Amino acid sequence: MNPMDPRASIKDLLRHGRLRELLEVAAQLHGHYCAGLAFGVQAGYAGLKRLGFDNTGMEELLAVVECNNCFVDGVQMSTGCSLGNNALIYKDLGKTAVTILSRKTNGAVRIALKAGGWQGENASDKQKEAGELFRRVVKERQDDPEAARRMRELFRELSFETVEKSEDDLFEIREAAPEFPEYAPIMDSARCSRCGEEFMETKGSSPEGEPVCLQCAQADCYAVLGRGICMLKKGVW
Ligand SMILES: [Zn+2]
Ligand SMILES: [Zn+2]
Structure with missing residues (x-):
């Protein structure tokens, strides 16, 4: 453990592409396992792989997310860009996408979930069952502890399956213009x-x-x- 780098162990997982363990760390923040969280972990990893893993949370690396769902917690954990360190920027577009920018390398890359990524036509039986349970437990707020337990179980399995998938299957990844917002101003x-x-x-x-x-x-x-x-x-x- 490097006392000067509190994210050293996470960077180690990133450098070795150990996404299953990164997902476990992200779930500590997120509170549950789900595909959205796994997408976020993997999107952050895809960006950092191209732009560099070093980040001290001082706005040298920025993550511009386009939604405020489970995906964002995966991005925050894998990139180290958070609301609190001003390196997470939220654009209210409702898309499962993130642009990661590096001031160090003057590079930027946008990673967007492919259409149908949440639950497309090719959904597996497991995804369909999870989707149906999600509708009952989360959307309709039905009080059914067994359904909630089964949903969590399926979500967990699906999230670990997700991080095993190739990034090209999941995302559209392209270089973006390295246009940086201002540094967070220091106010009185x-x-x-x-x-x-x-x-x-x-x-x-x-x-x-x-x-x-x-x-x-x-x-x-x-x-x-x-x-x-x-x-x-x-x-x-
Ligand atoms: Zn979630
Ligand atoms: Zn007052």
Whole structure:
């Protein structure tokens, strides 16, 4: 264990293409096994293989994801680009795709799941059974513990089968223009004159010269919900 590189063991798995073990690590974050998570692990790996495995989480490597589903947790774990280190950028396009950019090598590659990748015409019996259980347990929220258990079991098996597949079977992979967004700006904090909490100074107002946070001002704000980026009127769902 290299004390200066907390991701050393993950990079080791990446360098050796040990995707099954990477999937296990990703599932620690994600909470369950599923094909989406496996797609994300493999997409991140496909990108890093082309752009380099070194990444210290300081925005030298960026992952621009186009959805906010299970796929993204796989991408976050395999690339080390996360919401918190500002290297994960979310474009609200609803596509299972990611563009990975490297400032170090000035390269970029977009990896998109092929059409029918989630459950196409060629779905196996196992995928069909899992899909049917997903409909009942997740979509319709039916309270059926046995169905939920069986779904988790099938999802787990399918996720490990997924990481065994070749990237060309799963994805369209192409070079992309290495166009980089700005580095995350470092902002000062202001202190809200009403609630006393500190906030990023650009995230408030100062009606009478006194800083007020968006919550106390009951202002509109954005949030990422399951359905994507939403404007919350007066901060209410
Ligand atoms: Zn999932
Ligand atoms: Zn306040």
